[in-house]
Amino acid sequence: MFQKMLIGGELVGKDKKKSRIKVINPATEKSFAAVPKGTKKDINKAVKAAKKAFPSWAATPIAKRQDIVNKMADVLADNADVLGRLMTKEQGKPMPEALGEIAWSEGYLRHYATLKPKGRTIQNDADFKIELRRVPLGVVAGICPWNFPILVPIWKIGPALVAGNTIVLKPAPTTPVTILKFFELCNKFVPAGVINIVTDENDLGPILTNHKDVAKVSFTGSCDTGKKIMASSAGTLKRVTLELGGNDAAIILPDVDVKATAAQIYGGAFLNAGQVCLAIKRVYAHEKIYDELCDELANIANGAVVGNGAHQGTTIGPIQNKAQYKKIKKFAKSARKDGKILSGGVAEKGKGYFVNPIIVRDVKDGDKIVDQEQFGPILPIIKYSDVNKISKKANKSEYGLGASVWSKSVAKATKVANTLEAGTVWVNQALNIGPHIPMAGFKGSGIGVEQSDEGLDEYSQVQVINIAK
Numbered sequence: 274m275f276q277k278m279l280i281g282g283e284l285v286g287k288d289k290k291k292s293r294i295k296v297i298n299p300a301t302e303k304s305f306a307a308v309p310k311g312t313k314k315d316i317n318k319a320v321k322a323a324k325k326a327f328p329s330w331a332a333t334p335i336a337k338r339q340d341i342v343n344k345m346a347d348v349l350a351d352n353a354d355v356l357g358r359l360m361t362k363e364q365g366k367p368m369p370e371a372l373g374e375i376a377w378s379e380g381y382l383r384h385y386a387t388l389k390p391k392g393r394t395i396q397n398d399a400d401f402k403i404e405l406r407r408v409p410l411g412v413v414a415g416i417c418p419w420n421f422p423i424l425v426p427i428w429k430i431g432p433a434l435v436a437g438n439t440i441v442l443k444p445a446p447t448t449p450v451t452i453l454k455f456f457e458l459c460n461k462f463v464p465a466g467v468i469n470i471v472t473d474e475n476d477l478g479p480i481l482t483n484h485k486d487v488a489k490v491s492f493t494g495s496c497d498t499g500k501k502i503m504a505s506s507a508g509t510l511k512r513v514t515l516e517l518g519g520n521d522a523a524i525i526l527p528d529v530d531v532k533a534t535a536a537q538i539y540g541g542a543f544l545n546a547g548q549v550c551l552a553i554k555r556v557y558a559h560e561k562i563y564d565e566l567c568d569e570l571a572n573i574a575n576g577a578v579v580g581n582g583a584h585q586g587t588t589i590g591p592i593q594n595k596a597q598y599k600k601i602k603k604f605a606k607s608a609r610k611d612g613k614i615l616s617g618g619v620a621e622k623g624k625g626y627f628v629n630p631i632i633v634r635d636v637k638d639g640d641k642i643v644d645q646e647q648f649g650p651i652l653p654i655i656k657y658s659d660v661n662k663i664s665k666k667a668n669k670s671e672y673g674l675g676a677s678v679w680s681k682s683v684a685k686a687t688k689v690a691n692t693l694e695a696g697t698v699w700v701n702q703a704l705n706i707g708p709h710i711p712m713a714g715f716k717g718s719g720i721g722v723e724q725s726d727e728g729l730d731e732y733s734q735v736q737v738i739n740i741a742k
């Protein structure tokens with residue numbers, strides 16, 4: 274399978290040995306598809322096409338723009354099976370999770386199709402009429418990671434288009450196929466140049482973020498790359514939205530129902546093999562329930578079915594790529610040194626980047642597995658004794674994406690929740706996100722907001738028209 278790029282409404286790229294990138298199935302380590310190796314020239318062409326398409330797209334009535342976003346949702350619904358299979362092959366996640374991502378993405382698009390940039394009248398009296406308008410920015414660059422190959426691009430494309438911008442999207446180098454296939458299907462009704470997709474070998478991001486004709490960069494990925502993007506956007510004062518990493522703490526108060534809480538914690542930590550920005554990445558469990566919770570989590574982890582996501586019954590697929598797999602191996606090694614492993618481990622034999630879900634106890638703040646973002650299926654459980662001091666401990670992190678607090682008493686949990694430094698704090702739940710709920714990070718977890726009206730605002734410029742009567 275050779276999947277072409279999309280530039281200016283044309284499917285482009287030649288299937289030649291020198292100019293293609295092999296796409297690897299992480300469950301087999303075999304290549305199952307290829308995409309073109311995009312070049313600087315392709316980025317320039319894509320930005321040019323997006324710039325050309327911008328005036329007429331910005332002038333397209335909002336209802337028509339919303340209609341096109343809705344049609345994109347229809348394509349997902351009509352092709353869920355084909356796209357889901359492709360996603361499982363390239364990303365590794367079990368087929369039900371791939372179908373879940375597609376259904377999720379459809380829902381996000383349907384919601385974006387109800388949004389519109391909101392202006393308002395600031396003053397209208399005998400002397401002045403002052404109106405606030407929201408004006409699209411121009412060409413947006415969307416740069417994406419590999420954990421959600423359709424959902425994260427949709428988080429950028431949907432609002433960018435509804436707000437009247439055009440976009441050049443760069444998928445992660447290891448997950449370009451599903452998104453290209455999706456937009457090949459949408460190419461029948463999306464006007465030429467409104468959406469452009471260029472694939473790369475991790476080398477074209479800076480060319481896009483430095484480009485003088487790109488007005489805004491919407492980035493999801495690691496903190497290190499986020500910092501580079503901010504620096505490279507400075508030259509032309511581009512707007513930036515940065516959705517970066519997290520090291521989300523789950524704080525378990527002493528009064529919980531341990532069994533029920535453990536099941537929810539497990540779900541919030543190991544979805545997509547832990548490769549979720551907002552996954553639970555460290556658990557602070559009160560000493561009263563510490564041993565019981567550790568054992569319960571280990572029990573659940575031991576029941577995981579780790580394997581090829583295409584096989585029925587698999588609950589955890591492989592790590593998405595070799596570089597991340599190596600990173601997880603190092604985390605597992607340091608966790609073994611610093612604490613006690615209760616379940617799981619890295620599968621050393623055979624093909625595929627498999628890791629059985631690891632529960633590690635007796636670790637503490639300062640240990641690598643607690644302080645750093647693992648972004649994989651390893652969960653550290655830290656014991657604490659004083660509920661009044663727990664927020665201070667949890668807040669001692671460079672990140673501040675999400676957090677959760679668990680207790681039979683909503684009041685007690687909410688009291689702790691209010692003292693946490695995180696963009697989203699859940700009480701007695703995890704990973705409840707949606708297109709109507711703003712998503713933002715404190716501290717090193719990002720700049721700006723995605724989703725909801727607040728997220729849409731980031732794709733437009735405020736303009737005031739001030740009329741003297």
Ligand code: NAD
Nearest residue numbers: 417418419444445475478479494495498516517518519550
């Ligand atoms: P990454 O930062 O390595 O790569 C992300 C994207 O940036 C890729 O497309 C890559 O090619 C591109 N890129 C790399 N260097 C660049 C540069 N100098 N300029 C411009 N673009 C560049 O991240 P990753 O490994 O793909 O993803 C994992 C990270 O993403 C984790 O830290 C995770 O927490 C984070 N993430 C955050 C969210 C969120 O919404 N906050 C969602 C998913 C993932």
